[in-house]
Amino acid sequence: MGEIPGAREALDRLGRSLRAQLVELINDLTPGADLGLLFLDWPDVADWHEPLRYSYSAVFRGRRPEGVGAADVVSRAAGLFSPADWDIAGPEEEIDGTKRTYVLTARHSDGTRIEVRTGDRTSAVFYSGQTPALALHEPEEFQWPEPVRTPETLTSGYVLCYECDGLGACHDCGGRGWVPSEPHGRSNCRQCGGHRVCPICRGAGQLAVSELSSYQLTYYPELSR
Ligand SMILES: [Zn+2]
Ligand SMILES: [Zn+2]
Incomplete structure:
Protein backbone atom coordinates (compact mmCIF):
# COMPACT_ATOMS: atom_id res chain seq x y z
CA MET A 1 0.00 0.00 0.00
CA LEU A 136 -1.67 7.30 6.31
CA HIS A 137 -2.03 5.47 2.98
CA GLU A 138 -3.27 6.35 -0.48
CA PRO A 139 -6.70 4.87 -1.20
CA GLU A 140 -6.34 1.68 -3.16
CA GLU A 141 -8.77 -0.09 -5.44
CA PHE A 142 -9.56 -3.53 -3.96
CA GLN A 143 -8.09 -6.36 -6.05
CA TRP A 144 -10.53 -9.24 -6.24
CA PRO A 145 -8.57 -12.48 -5.61
CA GLU A 146 -7.90 -15.06 -8.31
CA PRO A 147 -9.82 -18.35 -7.98
CA VAL A 148 -7.86 -21.08 -6.19
CA ARG A 149 -9.41 -23.71 -8.51
CA THR A 150 -10.55 -23.60 -12.13
CA PRO A 151 -11.99 -26.41 -14.30
CA GLU A 152 -8.38 -26.95 -15.48
CA THR A 153 -6.84 -27.27 -12.01
CA LEU A 154 -9.51 -29.38 -10.27
CA THR A 155 -8.27 -32.42 -8.34
CA SER A 156 -9.57 -35.61 -9.91
CA GLY A 157 -12.80 -36.70 -8.24
CA TYR A 158 -13.66 -33.13 -7.26
CA VAL A 159 -16.02 -30.51 -8.65
CA LEU A 160 -15.84 -26.72 -8.40
CA CYS A 161 -17.53 -25.49 -5.22
CA TYR A 162 -21.11 -24.52 -6.13
CA GLU A 163 -21.04 -21.60 -3.72
CA CYS A 164 -17.87 -19.77 -4.77
CA ASP A 165 -17.27 -21.39 -8.17
CA GLY A 166 -13.64 -22.09 -7.32
CA LEU A 167 -12.82 -18.73 -5.79
CA GLY A 168 -12.01 -20.22 -2.37
CA ALA A 169 -12.21 -16.80 -0.79
CA CYS A 170 -15.58 -15.66 0.50
CA HIS A 171 -17.40 -14.39 -2.57
CA ASP A 172 -19.26 -11.63 -0.70
CA CYS A 173 -16.24 -9.85 0.77
CA GLY A 174 -13.55 -11.17 -1.57
CA GLY A 175 -11.57 -12.50 1.40
CA ARG A 176 -11.36 -9.25 3.33
CA GLY A 177 -13.69 -10.41 6.12
CA TRP A 178 -15.61 -7.15 5.94
CA VAL A 179 -17.78 -5.29 3.49
CA PRO A 180 -18.05 -1.52 2.95
CA SER A 181 -21.09 -0.18 4.81
CA GLU A 182 -22.56 2.97 6.27
CA PRO A 183 -22.41 4.82 8.56
CA HIS A 184 -19.11 3.48 9.92
CA GLY A 185 -17.39 2.58 6.67
CA ARG A 186 -17.17 -1.17 7.32
CA SER A 187 -19.12 -4.02 8.80
CA ASN A 188 -18.29 -7.67 9.37
CA CYS A 189 -19.05 -9.90 6.42
CA ARG A 190 -22.14 -11.92 7.24
CA GLN A 191 -21.47 -14.52 4.58
CA CYS A 192 -18.18 -15.77 6.11
CA GLY A 193 -18.53 -14.25 9.59
CA GLY A 194 -15.10 -12.67 9.23
CA HIS A 195 -13.37 -15.99 8.38
CA ARG A 196 -12.58 -14.70 4.87
CA VAL A 197 -13.08 -18.04 3.14
CA CYS A 198 -16.07 -19.59 1.41
CA PRO A 199 -18.19 -21.23 4.12
CA ILE A 200 -18.98 -24.27 1.93
CA CYS A 201 -15.53 -25.40 0.72
CA ARG A 202 -13.64 -23.54 3.50
CA GLY A 203 -11.28 -22.05 1.02
CA ALA A 204 -10.51 -25.12 -1.07
CA GLY A 205 -12.57 -23.95 -4.06
CA GLN A 206 -13.50 -27.56 -4.78
CA LEU A 207 -15.61 -30.33 -3.21
CA ALA A 208 -15.08 -34.12 -3.29
CA VAL A 209 -17.86 -35.72 -5.32
CA SER A 210 -17.92 -38.71 -2.91
CA GLU A 211 -18.77 -36.42 0.01
CA LEU A 212 -21.56 -34.40 -1.60
CA SER A 213 -24.90 -34.58 0.21
CA SER A 214 -28.02 -35.29 -1.82
CA TYR A 215 -28.91 -31.64 -1.44
CA GLN A 216 -25.51 -30.56 -2.74
CA LEU A 217 -25.84 -32.98 -5.67
CA THR A 218 -28.77 -30.92 -6.95
CA TYR A 219 -26.23 -28.24 -7.89
CA TYR A 220 -24.51 -30.71 -10.21
CA PRO A 221 -27.20 -32.21 -12.49
CA GLU A 222 -24.42 -33.46 -14.83
CA LEU A 223 -23.23 -35.89 -12.12
CA SER A 224 -26.53 -37.77 -12.02
CA ARG A 225 -26.60 -38.31 -15.74
ZN1 LIG B 1 -16.89 -12.74 3.67
ZN1 LIG C 1 -16.47 -22.44 -1.96
Whole structure:
Protein backbone atom coordinates (compact mmCIF):
# COMPACT_ATOMS: atom_id res chain seq x y z
CA MET A 1 0.00 0.00 0.00
CA GLY A 2 1.28 3.46 -0.89
CA GLU A 3 2.16 5.43 2.19
CA ILE A 4 1.37 9.13 2.11
CA PRO A 5 4.76 10.82 2.52
CA GLY A 6 5.08 12.57 5.87
CA ALA A 7 1.62 11.60 7.11
CA ARG A 8 2.81 9.27 9.85
CA GLU A 9 5.37 11.82 11.04
CA ALA A 10 2.67 14.53 11.10
CA LEU A 11 0.35 12.28 13.10
CA ASP A 12 3.12 11.36 15.54
CA ARG A 13 3.85 15.05 16.07
CA LEU A 14 0.17 15.66 16.83
CA GLY A 15 0.27 12.72 19.27
CA ARG A 16 3.32 14.13 21.04
CA SER A 17 1.77 17.59 21.44
CA LEU A 18 -1.46 16.05 22.71
CA ARG A 19 0.55 14.12 25.29
CA ALA A 20 2.52 17.21 26.32
CA GLN A 21 -0.66 19.25 26.78
CA LEU A 22 -2.36 16.48 28.78
CA VAL A 23 0.71 15.99 30.98
CA GLU A 24 0.78 19.71 31.74
CA LEU A 25 -2.92 19.68 32.69
CA ILE A 26 -2.64 16.53 34.77
CA ASN A 27 0.46 17.64 36.68
CA ASP A 28 -1.08 21.00 37.46
CA LEU A 29 -4.67 20.06 38.23
CA THR A 30 -4.29 16.61 39.74
CA PRO A 31 -0.70 16.37 40.98
CA GLY A 32 0.55 12.93 41.94
CA ALA A 33 -1.42 11.08 39.26
CA ASP A 34 0.37 8.09 37.74
CA LEU A 35 1.35 9.27 34.27
CA GLY A 36 2.35 5.70 33.41
CA LEU A 37 -1.38 5.18 32.88
CA LEU A 38 -1.56 7.81 30.18
CA PHE A 39 -1.56 5.55 27.14
CA LEU A 40 -0.77 7.38 23.93
CA ASP A 41 1.66 5.01 22.28
CA TRP A 42 0.13 4.30 18.92
CA PRO A 43 -2.68 5.64 16.77
CA ASP A 44 -6.00 3.85 16.33
CA VAL A 45 -8.38 3.82 13.42
CA ALA A 46 -10.79 6.71 13.96
CA ASP A 47 -12.64 6.37 10.64
CA TRP A 48 -13.10 3.09 8.78
CA HIS A 49 -13.97 4.63 5.42
CA GLU A 50 -11.33 4.12 2.75
CA PRO A 51 -8.64 5.27 3.12
CA LEU A 52 -8.60 4.52 6.85
CA ARG A 53 -7.92 7.53 9.01
CA TYR A 54 -5.97 7.30 12.24
CA SER A 55 -5.76 9.41 15.37
CA TYR A 56 -4.10 9.38 18.75
CA SER A 57 -6.53 9.51 21.65
CA ALA A 58 -6.43 9.04 25.39
CA VAL A 59 -8.61 9.15 28.46
CA PHE A 60 -7.15 9.71 31.90
CA ARG A 61 -8.46 10.06 35.39
CA GLY A 62 -6.86 12.06 38.19
CA ARG A 63 -7.98 13.18 41.62
CA ARG A 64 -8.26 16.83 42.54
CA PRO A 65 -6.36 17.91 45.66
CA GLU A 66 -8.16 18.13 48.98
CA GLY A 67 -9.91 21.48 49.42
CA VAL A 68 -9.93 22.39 45.73
CA GLY A 69 -13.44 22.75 44.32
CA ALA A 70 -14.62 21.25 41.04
CA ALA A 71 -15.42 24.65 39.52
CA ASP A 72 -11.94 25.91 40.46
CA VAL A 73 -10.27 22.99 38.72
CA VAL A 74 -11.91 23.65 35.36
CA SER A 75 -11.40 27.43 35.50
CA ARG A 76 -7.75 26.80 36.27
CA ALA A 77 -7.62 24.31 33.38
CA ALA A 78 -8.82 27.04 31.00
CA GLY A 79 -5.77 29.14 31.96
CA LEU A 80 -3.36 26.34 31.08
CA PHE A 81 -4.11 26.45 27.35
CA SER A 82 -2.18 28.97 25.30
CA PRO A 83 -4.82 31.35 23.90
CA ALA A 84 -2.86 31.74 20.66
CA ASP A 85 -3.41 28.08 19.77
CA TRP A 86 -6.51 26.95 21.59
CA ASP A 87 -10.19 27.86 21.44
CA ILE A 88 -11.81 27.31 24.79
CA ALA A 89 -15.49 26.51 25.29
CA GLY A 90 -16.85 26.51 28.82
CA PRO A 91 -16.58 25.73 31.59
CA GLU A 92 -20.11 24.52 30.96
CA GLU A 93 -22.24 23.38 33.85
CA GLU A 94 -24.43 20.33 33.68
CA ILE A 95 -26.89 20.35 36.55
CA ASP A 96 -28.42 17.18 37.93
CA GLY A 97 -30.56 18.01 40.97
CA THR A 98 -28.24 19.91 43.29
CA LYS A 99 -25.06 18.40 41.80
CA ARG A 100 -23.08 20.18 39.14
CA THR A 101 -20.64 18.84 36.58
CA TYR A 102 -18.19 21.23 34.94
CA VAL A 103 -16.89 20.60 31.45
CA LEU A 104 -14.19 22.49 29.64
CA THR A 105 -13.56 21.84 25.94
CA ALA A 106 -10.46 23.06 24.17
CA ARG A 107 -9.84 22.87 20.41
CA HIS A 108 -6.40 23.42 18.95
CA SER A 109 -6.07 25.12 15.58
CA ASP A 110 -4.49 21.83 14.33
CA GLY A 111 -7.76 20.00 15.10
CA THR A 112 -6.79 18.35 18.41
CA ARG A 113 -9.54 18.38 21.01
CA ILE A 114 -9.22 18.06 24.81
CA GLU A 115 -11.96 17.86 27.39
CA VAL A 116 -11.61 18.26 31.17
CA ARG A 117 -14.57 17.20 33.27
CA THR A 118 -15.22 17.07 37.00
CA GLY A 119 -18.09 17.68 39.37
CA ASP A 120 -19.35 18.14 42.92
CA ARG A 121 -20.26 14.48 43.11
CA THR A 122 -16.72 13.17 42.72
CA SER A 123 -13.13 14.13 43.42
CA ALA A 124 -12.12 12.54 40.11
CA VAL A 125 -11.09 14.73 37.20
CA PHE A 126 -11.53 13.16 33.77
CA TYR A 127 -9.36 14.13 30.84
CA SER A 128 -9.93 13.07 27.28
CA GLY A 129 -8.07 14.09 24.17
CA GLN A 130 -7.98 13.23 20.50
CA THR A 131 -5.87 14.39 17.60
CA PRO A 132 -7.46 14.94 14.20
CA ALA A 133 -7.71 11.78 12.10
CA LEU A 134 -5.24 11.48 9.21
CA ALA A 135 -5.04 9.05 6.33
CA LEU A 136 -1.67 7.30 6.31
CA HIS A 137 -2.03 5.47 2.98
CA GLU A 138 -3.27 6.35 -0.48
CA PRO A 139 -6.70 4.87 -1.20
CA GLU A 140 -6.34 1.68 -3.16
CA GLU A 141 -8.77 -0.09 -5.44
CA PHE A 142 -9.56 -3.53 -3.96
CA GLN A 143 -8.09 -6.36 -6.05
CA TRP A 144 -10.53 -9.24 -6.24
CA PRO A 145 -8.57 -12.48 -5.61
CA GLU A 146 -7.90 -15.06 -8.31
CA PRO A 147 -9.82 -18.35 -7.98
CA VAL A 148 -7.86 -21.08 -6.19
CA ARG A 149 -9.41 -23.71 -8.51
CA THR A 150 -10.55 -23.60 -12.13
CA PRO A 151 -11.99 -26.41 -14.30
CA GLU A 152 -8.38 -26.95 -15.48
CA THR A 153 -6.84 -27.27 -12.01
CA LEU A 154 -9.51 -29.38 -10.27
CA THR A 155 -8.27 -32.42 -8.34
CA SER A 156 -9.57 -35.61 -9.91
CA GLY A 157 -12.80 -36.70 -8.24
CA TYR A 158 -13.66 -33.13 -7.26
CA VAL A 159 -16.02 -30.51 -8.65
CA LEU A 160 -15.84 -26.72 -8.40
CA CYS A 161 -17.53 -25.49 -5.22
CA TYR A 162 -21.11 -24.52 -6.13
CA GLU A 163 -21.04 -21.60 -3.72
CA CYS A 164 -17.87 -19.77 -4.77
CA ASP A 165 -17.27 -21.39 -8.17
CA GLY A 166 -13.64 -22.09 -7.32
CA LEU A 167 -12.82 -18.73 -5.79
CA GLY A 168 -12.01 -20.22 -2.37
CA ALA A 169 -12.21 -16.80 -0.79
CA CYS A 170 -15.58 -15.66 0.50
CA HIS A 171 -17.40 -14.39 -2.57
CA ASP A 172 -19.26 -11.63 -0.70
CA CYS A 173 -16.24 -9.85 0.77
CA GLY A 174 -13.55 -11.17 -1.57
CA GLY A 175 -11.57 -12.50 1.40
CA ARG A 176 -11.36 -9.25 3.33
CA GLY A 177 -13.69 -10.41 6.12
CA TRP A 178 -15.61 -7.15 5.94
CA VAL A 179 -17.78 -5.29 3.49
CA PRO A 180 -18.05 -1.52 2.95
CA SER A 181 -21.09 -0.18 4.81
CA GLU A 182 -22.56 2.97 6.27
CA PRO A 183 -22.41 4.82 8.56
CA HIS A 184 -19.11 3.48 9.92
CA GLY A 185 -17.39 2.58 6.67
CA ARG A 186 -17.17 -1.17 7.32
CA SER A 187 -19.12 -4.02 8.80
CA ASN A 188 -18.29 -7.67 9.37
CA CYS A 189 -19.05 -9.90 6.42
CA ARG A 190 -22.14 -11.92 7.24
CA GLN A 191 -21.47 -14.52 4.58
CA CYS A 192 -18.18 -15.77 6.11
CA GLY A 193 -18.53 -14.25 9.59
CA GLY A 194 -15.10 -12.67 9.23
CA HIS A 195 -13.37 -15.99 8.38
CA ARG A 196 -12.58 -14.70 4.87
CA VAL A 197 -13.08 -18.04 3.14
CA CYS A 198 -16.07 -19.59 1.41
CA PRO A 199 -18.19 -21.23 4.12
CA ILE A 200 -18.98 -24.27 1.93
CA CYS A 201 -15.53 -25.40 0.72
CA ARG A 202 -13.64 -23.54 3.50
CA GLY A 203 -11.28 -22.05 1.02
CA ALA A 204 -10.51 -25.12 -1.07
CA GLY A 205 -12.57 -23.95 -4.06
CA GLN A 206 -13.50 -27.56 -4.78
CA LEU A 207 -15.61 -30.33 -3.21
CA ALA A 208 -15.08 -34.12 -3.29
CA VAL A 209 -17.86 -35.72 -5.32
CA SER A 210 -17.92 -38.71 -2.91
CA GLU A 211 -18.77 -36.42 0.01
CA LEU A 212 -21.56 -34.40 -1.60
CA SER A 213 -24.90 -34.58 0.21
CA SER A 214 -28.02 -35.29 -1.82
CA TYR A 215 -28.91 -31.64 -1.44
CA GLN A 216 -25.51 -30.56 -2.74
CA LEU A 217 -25.84 -32.98 -5.67
CA THR A 218 -28.77 -30.92 -6.95
CA TYR A 219 -26.23 -28.24 -7.89
CA TYR A 220 -24.51 -30.71 -10.21
CA PRO A 221 -27.20 -32.21 -12.49
CA GLU A 222 -24.42 -33.46 -14.83
CA LEU A 223 -23.23 -35.89 -12.12
CA SER A 224 -26.53 -37.77 -12.02
CA ARG A 225 -26.60 -38.31 -15.74
ZN1 LIG B 1 -16.89 -12.74 3.67
ZN1 LIG C 1 -16.47 -22.44 -1.96
